[in-house]
Structures are given as structure tokens and as C-alpha cells.
Amino acid sequence: MTSDAPDVRTPPVRTKLPAVGTTIFTVMSALASETGAVNLGQGFPDFDCDPRLVQAVTEAMSRGLNQYPPMAGVPSLREAISAKVETLYGRCYDPGTEVTVTAGATQAIITAILAVVRPGDEVIVLEPCYDSYVPNIELAGGTVVRVPLVPGSFRPDFGAVAAAITPRTRAILVNSPHNPSATVWTRQEMLRLQELLAPTDVLLISDEVYEHMVFDGQPHQSAASYPGLAARAFIVSSFGKTYHVTGWKVGYVLAPAALSAEFRKVHQFNVFTVNTPVQHGLAAYMADPRPYLELPAFYQRKRDLFREGLARTRLRMLPSEGSYFQCVDISAVSDLREDEFCKWLTREVGVAAIPLSAFYGDGFDQRVVRFCYAKKDETLREALGRLARL
Known part of the structure; x- marks a missing residue:
């Protein structure tokens, strides 16, 4: 007797990202939630944005600005971005051909990589690095070339970068202010990078998402300020x-017209465009530059509050020159590996952190963990009260 039942099964799939599993950020956030720990692991604020920004987006919705915008972004927003960048960094990007609004910075980075990296191309990443870089390169068929930043100081090792460049090198990824180390590239380092790349055809992907979080009176050194890099x-x-709205997932990319044209070819087919009312709201909100001009002082105060409390523990603080992260050396507190220490800290002390080893391909452990201080003052004080036990 034969059965008419279909063969119900899921066909096997050969994974394109065999090394990718559950991220440490997901693991630590889940553990923080389970244990009631203060979550200083994931990098997002626990406070609200400016109500004026929400109002600007609400007004755009109420005005009926809810249909598809142009693929590259609402013109008024691209014009506002261009004006900001020219004022701050001295380079004028054409809003029509050189500014593209994206569905967050992560989408911008993978789109840039997919636009220019072909199978067999090499892409240099400086470790420790943001966790999307390597999978993005692998999805494009590229070969990841890892160059470590100098352990301890996390400064670029230009001798190592120069040695990594070959005829197959297509691009290099640079991030300043840096996640996770909170270091900031200097003018001298940007000039050295410009000099190093000048005789090559290597493209630069410059991740500057923390551009408005540079402290102690130092300016952000954007690649836009250096003609040979730009x-x-x-x-x-x-x-x-x-603007403290990480869940809105809106960012942008600046690039010369020829590079932007290639970028937009990919952009139009992976997201097409970005939600309309938020773009109009951002354009209106950017008319007042104070929110981003005042951001360094806002986060420097939080950094200083957090560091003052950490000074009363046995954790050894590393510099926090920019971003909203603080790294600490745990050597005087524990013999555990970074990942095990973070789990212990979450369960036993009630504060979640992220091991720096998670930002290295080989899990390099240098006894350093990262905290995020983009939190309400009361959240930071609660965490510091618990960390005072160390």
C-alpha cells in the first residue's frame, strides 16, 4: 500500500558563515536579564532621545510623508549631512551623487564591502574590531587579513599594515573612535595612513559612527579631512x-561619486531605501547643530563619573579617548579568562561587561573587558556601587 504523504523535510544547507554562532552580546544580555545584573555590556543608551526629535518625526508622519523616498535618501537630509560635514571637516560632498542615507551603519558597511570586494580580494581589518566586519567580507567572497592593533595601547602598527598590503588587497577597514578600545586616531596617524595608501589602489572603509564622542578638547580626525583618504x-x-536612537537604524555613507555609484547599485537591492518620516524628521532636527556639537561634553561627563567610581576598585582603567566605552584590565581582580570573568561578574557582582577577546578572530585574551557608559547616571551609580566590591 502506497502513501500519498509528501516527504516533509528541510533540505540541507551549506552554511556561508560556518564560524558564526550566537554572539557574546546576546549571551551577556540574556545572562544580565536572567540575573538582574546592570547591563553595561551592549552599546546602547538606556535614556530617551530629545523629545524635539520625536516631534519632528511625528510631524513628518502627520504631514503624510509616509511613502517611498528617493533611493539615495530624502534630498533635504542629504543636504543637511553635506553641510554638516563641510563645516566640521572642510570637504564638500555633493548631496546628489556623494551622500547616501542607509539603514544604519552596519548596513552601510556591508553594502560598501559587497560593492567593491570580489572573490579572492583581500581586505585588511585591524583587530580588535566590530563583529560585523569579518562576516561581511566573507559573504562577499573576500579574504580577511587580520592585523592586530598594538596590545595594551591599541594604536595602529603601520609596519604591520604595510606588510599586509599585497597586490590582492582591495580595502582596509579603519574605525575611530574605536570600538571596543575607546582609542582615537591622531592627525599624525591619519597622515601616516594617507601616505601608506597613496601609491596603492587600496580603498578605505572608515567607520566613524562615534565621530561626535571625542573627549578632552581633541577634534575627531575624519577621513573627509584628508584629501588622499577622502x-x-x-x-x-x-x-x-x-542622537541616542539606535533602534531607528539610520546612518549614512559619504564617498566620491564613482564609489557612491557602485555603492548605490548594491544599496538599491538590499534595502532599496530608508524609512521616510524619520529622514524628514532628522533633516529638520539637524537645522540646530547644538545636539551633536554638545555631545562630547555630554559623554565626557558620563565617562568622568564612571571613571571616578572605577578608581575605587582594583580594576585598572585604560584610556577612554572617545566613543562611550571604558576598557579595564582585570589582572589584579581575577585569574579567570575574560569571557569567564564576564560571566562571573554578571552572576556574582551583578554587572555585565563584554570580553575584548570577542573582538578577535582567535579569541586573543589580554585580561581586558569593556563597559558601556551610555547609561543614565543612576544606572552608572548602581553599577559602580556593585563594582565597589571588587
Whole structure:
């Protein structure tokens, strides 16, 4: 007797990302939730954005601005971005051909990589690095070339970068202010990078999402300020980081017209465009530059509050020159590996952190963990009260 039942099964799939599993950010956030720990692991604020920004978006919705915008972004927003960048960094990007609004910085980065990296191309990443870089390169068929930043200081090792460049090198990814180390590239380092890349055809993907979080009176050194870098660069930034709205997932990319044209070919087929009312709201809100001009002082105060409390523990603080992260050396507190220490800290002390080893391909452990201080003052004080036990 034969059965008419279909063969119900899921065909096997050969994974394109065999090394990717559940991220440490998901693991630590889940553990923080389970244990009631203060979550200083994931990098997002626990406070609200400016109500005026919400009102600007609400007004755009009420005005009926709810249908598809142009693929590259609402013209008024691209014009506002261009004006901001020219004022701050001295380079004028054409809003029509050189500014593209994206669905967050992460989408911008993978789109840039997919636009220019072909199978067999090499892409240099400086470790420790943001966790999307390597999978993005692998999805494009590229070969990841890992170059470590100097352990301890996390400064670029230009000798190592120069040695990594080959005829197959297509691009290099640079991030300043840096996640996770909170270091900021200097003018001298940007000039050295410009000099190093000048005789090559290597493209630059410059991740500048923390551009408005540089402290102690130092300016952000954007690739846009260096003609030799700007001419070969995709420069990525994030409204989510700047305006405390990470869940809105809106960013942008600056690039010369020829590079932008290739970027938009991919952009139009992976997201097509970005939600309309938020773009109009951001354009209106950007008319007042104070929110981003005042951001360094806002986060420096939080950094200083957090560091003052950490000074009363046995954790050894590393510099926090920019971003909203603080790294600490745990050597005087524990013999555990970074990942095990973070789990212990969450369960036993009630504060969640992220191991720096999670930002290295080989899990390099240097006894350093990262905290995020983009939190309400009361959240930071609660965490510091618990960390005072150390």
C-alpha cells in the first residue's frame, strides 16, 4: 500500500558563515536579564532621545510623508549631512551623487564591502574590531587579513599594515573612535595612513559612527579631512549613535561619486531605501547643530563619573579617548579568562561587561573587558556601587 504523504523535510544547507554562532552580546544580555545584573555590556543608551526629535518625526508622519523616498535618501537630509560635514571637516560632498542615507551603519558597511570586494580580494581589518566586519567580507567572497592593533595601547602598527598590503588587497577597514578600545586616531596617524595608501589602489572603509564622542578638547580626525583618504574612502556614520536612537537604524555613507555609484547599485537591492518620516524628521532636527556639537561634553561627563567610581576598585582603567566605552584590565581582580570573568561578574557582582577577546578572530585574551557608559547616571551609580566590591 502506497502513501500519498509528501516527504516533509528541510533540505540541507551549506552554511556561508560556518564560524558564526550566537554572539557574546546576546549571551551577556540574556545572562544580565536572567540575573538582574546592570547591563553595561551592549552599546546602547538606556535614556530617551530629545523629545524635539520625536516631534519632528511625528510631524513628518502627520504631514503624510509616509511613502517611498528617493533611493539615495530624502534630498533635504542629504543636504543637511553635506553641510554638516563641510563645516566640521572642510570637504564638500555633493548631496546628489556623494551622500547616501542607509539603514544604519552596519548596513552601510556591508553594502560598501559587497560593492567593491570580489572573490579572492583581500581586505585588511585591524583587530580588535566590530563583529560585523569579518562576516561581511566573507559573504562577499573576500579574504580577511587580520592585523592586530598594538596590545595594551591599541594604536595602529603601520609596519604591520604595510606588510599586509599585497597586490590582492582591495580595502582596509579603519574605525575611530574605536570600538571596543575607546582609542582615537591622531592627525599624525591619519597622515601616516594617507601616505601608506597613496601609491596603492587600496580603498578605505572608515567607520566613524562615534565621530561626535571625542573627549578632552581633541577634534575627531575624519577621513573627509584628508584629501588622499577622502578620494578613496567610504565614510560611515550613524544617527542612532549621535542622537541616542539606535533602534531607528539610520546612518549614512559619504564617498566620491564613482564609489557612491557602485555603492548605490548594491544599496538599491538590499534595502532599496530608508524609512521616510524619520529622514524628514532628522533633516529638520539637524537645522540646530547644538545636539551633536554638545555631545562630547555630554559623554565626557558620563565617562568622568564612571571613571571616578572605577578608581575605587582594583580594576585598572585604560584610556577612554572617545566613543562611550571604558576598557579595564582585570589582572589584579581575577585569574579567570575574560569571557569567564564576564560571566562571573554578571552572576556574582551583578554587572555585565563584554570580553575584548570577542573582538578577535582567535579569541586573543589580554585580561581586558569593556563597559558601556551610555547609561543614565543612576544606572552608572548602581553599577559602580556593585563594582565597589571588587
